[in-house]
Amino acid sequence: MTLLAGLLLGSHQRAAFAEFSLLFGYGYWVVRLLMAYVFFAGCLLLLELSPLGNRLAWWWLALPAALITLPLFTLAVTMVDLILGLPEMGLNALSGTDPGGMVGRFALESLYHLDNQLILAALIVLPRLLIEQPWAVMPDKSQEDRDEDGAPAQGAPAARETEAVPAPAFLRRLDQSLGGEILAIQAQEHYVRIVTTEGSACTLYRFGDAVQELRALPGLQVHRSFWVAERGVTALRQGGRSLRIVLRNGEEVPVSAKHAELVQDRFSSRLKPVA
Structure with a gap:
C-alpha cells in the first residue's frame, strides 16, 4: 500500500x-x-x-x-x-x-x-x-440448524436449545478447523494463539477483544498475555517466587505477580501444588 x-x-x-x-x-x-x-x-x-x-x-x-x-x-x-x-x-x-x-x-x-x-x-x-x-467474520455454522424464524430446525440435538455459551468469534477466523475444548489463549503481538484439547492455532485478533468474547466461559486472565479456562487447569507449579499453571494438555502458563493472589484463591483449594 x-x-x-x-x-x-x-x-x-x-x-x-x-x-x-x-x-x-x-x-x-x-x-x-x-x-x-x-x-x-x-x-x-x-x-x-x-x-x-x-x-x-x-x-x-x-x-x-x-x-x-x-x-x-x-x-x-x-x-x-x-x-x-x-x-x-x-x-x-x-x-x-x-x-x-x-x-x-x-x-x-x-x-x-x-x-x-x-x-x-x-x-x-x-x-x-x-x-x-465482526461483520467480516463468517457466520457461525450452528446457524445452519436454525430456520428463518430463529427456532431450532427439526432434528437438531436438544442440547443446542440449552447451549448457553456461544462460540467466540475469533474461532471462526482460523484458517484451519480447531476442535476441542478451549484451555487457554495467548497474546502474540497482533495475533492470538488458541490452545484447546485438540491442539493450537493462531489468528489475527486483539487479545483484549478475545478475552471479552470469553466472558461467558468460566476462566480468568492470569498474565498480561494469558487467559485460562477454569476447566483447563490441572495443577499449580510453585518455583520460588514464580507461579505457573499446568493445563490439561501439559502446557504451562506463567502467572504474573499481579494475578498470583487471585489464582491462589481460585485454585489452591482444589488443586495441589506440584514441584
Whole structure:
C-alpha cells in the first residue's frame, strides 16, 4: 500500500522533479513514504505493547501515533531534502540566528506534513480495521440448524436449545478447523494463539477483544498475555517466587505477580501444588 502510494505521488509530482530523472522522482516519494510508514507503524506497535494497549482499542492509538511521529518525520524529510539539495524548508530556514524563527518555521513545516501523515496512517489502519470487524467474520455454522424464524430446525440435538455459551468469534477466523475444548489463549503481538484439547492455532485478533468474547466461559486472565479456562487447569507449579499453571494438555502458563493472589484463591483449594 505504501509503495503504491509512493508511485502515485511520484507520477503526480513530475513538475517538481523535471530536472531529475523519472526514476529519481519515483524513488524519492517511495523512500519518503517508507520513512513515514516505519515511524508510524513502529510507534503504533510500541503503544499497543504499552499499558495503554490493554486499556484502549488499538485504533484509538492510531491518531496519537501519527501526531507523535509527525516531528520525527518532518526532521527526516528535511534531512533527506537537504542531502539531495531539495530542502522544502530551504537553506535559509537553517541559516537564521533567531531560534524562535527556526522553531516557527519548523512548526509550519510539520503542519504542512500533517495531511500526508494522517492519510498514510489511514491507509495503514483502515485495511486492518476492516479485517477485524465482526461483520467480516463468517457466520457461525450452528446457524445452519436454525430456520428463518430463529427456532431450532427439526432434528437438531436438544442440547443446542440449552447451549448457553456461544462460540467466540475469533474461532471462526482460523484458517484451519480447531476442535476441542478451549484451555487457554495467548497474546502474540497482533495475533492470538488458541490452545484447546485438540491442539493450537493462531489468528489475527486483539487479545483484549478475545478475552471479552470469553466472558461467558468460566476462566480468568492470569498474565498480561494469558487467559485460562477454569476447566483447563490441572495443577499449580510453585518455583520460588514464580507461579505457573499446568493445563490439561501439559502446557504451562506463567502467572504474573499481579494475578498470583487471585489464582491462589481460585485454585489452591482444589488443586495441589506440584514441584
